[in-house]
Amino acid sequence: MKSKTKKHSERKKMSHTWKHDRAAENIDKRIKDVESVKIVDYVRDTDLESIPTAKAYKVDGVHLYADILNLEDMLHCTDFEGETCHKRTLRFLNQHFRAVDRILNKTDAKRVDFHNQRLHALISKPYNTQTGAEAARVNRAVAIAQLVIDVLKQTGDSDEHIPDAKVRVGIDSGRALAVNNGRNGYREPLFLGEPANQAAKIANGGASGIFLTNAARKAIGLDSLEQPAKTALTREEIEACQDKAALDVTAQTIVSEWEKDMENNPIGAFQFSRHTPPFRTMDIPSLTPANSRRQEAISIYADIDGFTNYVNRHIDDRPEDVVKALHVIRAELERVLTSDFDGRRIRFIGDCIHGLLCEGTAQTTDIEETIRSGTLCAGALRSSFDLALEKLGDNGVDTEGLGLAIGFEYGFMAVSRLGIKGGRVRCAVSRGVLASEREQMGCTGVQTAIGQAAYDNAPDEIKKLFGSNRKKSDLDYDAANAGQAEQTQKAESRQGGGLLRSAAPAAAAGGFSFPAKAAGPSKKPASFA
Template identity: 25%
Template sequence: MAWDYETSKKRIQQHLDSMGDIEVKKLVREAKLDDLLTETCCREIYGSHVYLHVSNFAKLASEEIDDSDRYKGFIRAVHIYQREVGRIIQDEAIFNAVRVHFQGPKAHALIYRPIDNAEKISAHAILLELVVKDFVSSVFNPAFPDYDNFRIAGGADIGNAIGTRNGEAKDRELLFLGAPANHAAKIINSHGQLRLTKRVYDELPDDIQGICDEVTDKDDIYQVQHISQAKLDALTKSHGIGWDREASKKRVEADKESFPLTVVEYSSANQLIDVDDLSIRKNKRVMAASVYGDVTGFTAYIDAATTDEAKKERLREFHVIRKEMAAVVRRDFNGIRIQFQGDRVQGIIHLPKDDETGVATEATDTAAGLQASMERSLKDCLPNVKKKLNLAAGVDQGTTLITKLGTRGHRDRICLGEPVDSAASMEEKCEGKETGVSKRVYDALPDRLKKQFSYDSDRRYYVAADLTSEDPDGETTKQAAAVQSPAPYILRHDGRSA
């Protein structure tokens, strides 16, 4: 399997030719977004985007197994966590918000009710962070005492973002494009803090502003103070949030009874995993490479669109880029497209089974194929993006849990593991046209690929940049520019990386 320019360009053009007229309107009344939004029916939505991240999940997913029941218990805990956090977000009596999806250990929620009421929306965003933190410490951790205490970190931003929904069959998902949807995730840190932007802070009522402090070393970022349960209960009551930790405990206990350890199973995989066939009863634990490809500059690009026609054109370009990135992972290479996270694609490579070199090579070629599509076929078909957008990629591999958990009708494809988080982190530190890989991936690569990478001592991984050509044998004709830094690597690509 390999990336091919003519094949890529043909499918891009077919998508452009078949796409209907795009409608972008401001959302002026409450709606069920899963039903309203499509590839062509899009809405500009004023709201707060909130991300809630459990840092311990990745380590537990990748740890060596001494006791299979302990690992089953961890899967069960993640399942119940997603179920209850989903209820907290969506329940009309609690936050009545939109559970966008779970990105592995990270929940994404949108609060847009009451329509255009900045003060109430901002207040609910901060209270959501506090309530989920309280849930984890007072309900979830006591319910699963065999594990180290789980900790929550959060981020919130507010403003306009364009909502859309696309994909195929069971592979459809809500997507939000714009600064608040992007920035809320980026301000999360790993120290268990609940953070918010100045835009959120400025809209807050006095009682919630009073529990927020400016982060001294970060411009325009605030963090929420630790408050007592009594203080939280008073705030939720005064703001009409029906948080009841005793009721939450009962729901979690009921879930534990409904999903005993005996129903939880996990195994490796000899064939390409069908993620939509997975559930709490069928999980996969495999040696896999995580591949992230992010369109650099896209948030600013779409925010700069001020007219309806410009917004429609940006969305048209986004849909084409999104579908092509999915095709590269699934059709050009032997990968699984897990999900889109805004303008970032997440892919998994787990075959050949337990073959470090085979998986590393396929994953690195996949990253190169993503770069090739962006730099060659997409830019040839979408001339407006030629000088404005590029792609950054990150790759790491190791033990990964692949599953589909949560409540019926709202189960998300998720991957958990340290290499998943590491690949995402490397991608975030890469510039456009760069690909970063971990030492484990680099060490497993054949020499013909290794020579494309240089170690970056500042970023601490290997990096390749501007790999832009291939010959008939698949050998790249350029080597990566030297990058003087500590331990990541970056790959140059345009065509196959090797």
């Protein structure tokens, strides 16, 4: 029987490449999935967990984003990014997630997503059929936000070196499209449009407190501001919202129930083991605190740039185009990550995909090959994105203004699930995860950025490809592959390679361009020791 390492090596010869025809075939299939899209108004308590692929709801609601501001501090609670800081960070997120989830359940709010430090929730009741519905929703959102802040001031654990959470909340109100988020048994609603996006933006960064967009402020009779992200609600304004919302639960009740829940269902110690590459085979649904993963890998974010404006243009005119574009693009990006490059999707975050990939063995990550894989995968994502836009256009779908911003970084990655059995959410967190997201957020729709650690550990051909500013425009698969192959060939020529050596780069130009050397873990030390 062939060893797992040999099987992966043989698979890698067939994968780790991007093929136009293969991508085109898959995109055509995904376009057929959404040939006929149905758009309906959300007017009652409809199940949004299992929205069909070719259906979307127009939802009038209030979107709440709660951002835990001290996650970065937790990841730097030790100078060295070892197991200790990852265990503390996961426990920090787990404790606070369980408290916030209890709040949402008690207040009839919908948890949309919990991605590391960010919670996204929807308040859809009362529906628009009732007088003053929007104002009632905003008042309720503010009351829930203050409840979150008050509870998370009490859910730390000094014995476990877990601090209370510092929270900033952003709230916006308006109409969004609810579609299916996820694939293959991991499905949840995703809300597309201005209110979800603006709530996330106003919650991002800065001081703690509750911040409302002008649309939300207007709904409850507050004056508009030139810079609403810089002015938190006053104590008096919050109390007025709380009085009108009249929540039937208090912070002390939530904390008492949370403490009892933690006693009856303790988190347990986080224990890490390595996953034998490829990451594609990682069984995330089976992970628990005692069965978590941790090793050096690439974290990659690919975000559809311009998508919020795109949704705003089409939500009333051609909302079907939004559903078609999102489904086709995200399905193809996931296929490239998982099928072409043996990576693992962690989750879809709105119109963004987050994934991990790793090359090496169960014992050792091959640093240079992992970064090469990440570079080629980034190029392939852009090639597939461009092809998807072309084919969507051929099928009458408007995609004007859409781009793809990509960022990736290398480092230790911790992967687990938070919560209790039956309600756990997946989580991948580390300094490298946060850095890869920052790199993506700093890109335009034509740029790809490589993180500092990945750049420092990359072979010379990749450093030259990205340049000293660590960004590259229009880096598709052909450009990424050609750049690596060219530099490898030059390096081998300087070494005086014979006919066999000089032939290797030419063969690699059609596939994955590894230098001609024996397979095995790189001995080059990582910057994350």
